[in-house]
Amino acid sequence: MSVSLTGQVALVTGASSGLGLGIAHALAEAGAAVGINYNAHAEPAEQAAAEIIALGGRARALKGDVSHEPDAIALVDAMVREWGALDILVANSGLQQDAPVAEMTLAQWDKVIAVNLTGQFLCAREAIRQFRKQGRRGVSKAAGKILCMSSVHEVIPWAGHVNYAASKGGVGMMMRTLAQEVASDGIRVNGIAPGAIRTAINKAETEGEAAERLLRLIPYGRIGEAADVAKAATWLVSDESDYVVGTTLFIDGGMALYPEFRGNG
Ligand code: BGC
DSSP states (O other): OOOOOTTOEEEESSOSSHHHHHHHHHHHHTTOEEEEEESSOHHHHHHHHHHHHHTTOEEEEEEOOTTSHHHHHHHHHHHHHHHSOOOEEEEOOOOOOOOOGGGOOHHHHHHHHIIIIIHHHHHHHHHHHHHHHHOOOSSSSSSEEEEEEOOGGGTSOOTTOHHHHHHHHHHHHHHHHHHHHHGGGTEEEEEEEEOSBOSGGGTTTSSHHHHHHHHTTOTTOSOBOHHHHHHHHHHHTSGGGTTOOSOEEEESTTTTSOGGGGGOO
């Protein structure tokens, strides 16, 4: 199986670090032109674009806050201005602002819901508008593909992270509802639910003694790498997965399998 995205145009939000950055590189390697969205950190996004271009690919760093409606609209517009179309959206931007519930401020709740859930809604809506406007372009079997970044916490409750877990539970239902609504337009919407993948978001949990505790929750026995997610994401937005619609793919080494029950509960 070879995964090719030749001739396709992809926007990856939150792509200046972590999973988004890995996915942007993987999509470019598969032949897509890639918009590398960032909000605060221009430098790593510009650098990623330069690296892709140096390897003969097409890429551009694009600033924008996905939770801000005019920015979400401008991001899709910028893709169309630059490359004439949009074929793939990876709605990846996300953050954590953790606190026990009694200490969690409304600002922390609002921020996480705004970026992780509303941001995905706004970008998905703009992508769907563009997919419908341009129609099938002959570069893919689908008329457009959207990949929503979820988490194992779409299904695993997470004490001390109620804003994050609620946002990802919401992403799961938003994804399935959008998939149901737009599949007849030839648009495929799917999700990815990573477990513990080594990135900046969970540095404290994935190093030293904390990593040993974390490994007890991962039946497969290793912490994931960004490449584990990037490869699956590339497949999920390619024609190799053309019949996959409205599914969340868990990439978690078995974390969502209730590992506490391995010893008979
Ligand atoms: C979170 C990480 C966490 C992982 C497993 C992810 O969605 O962003 O911080 O390590 O879930 O709990």
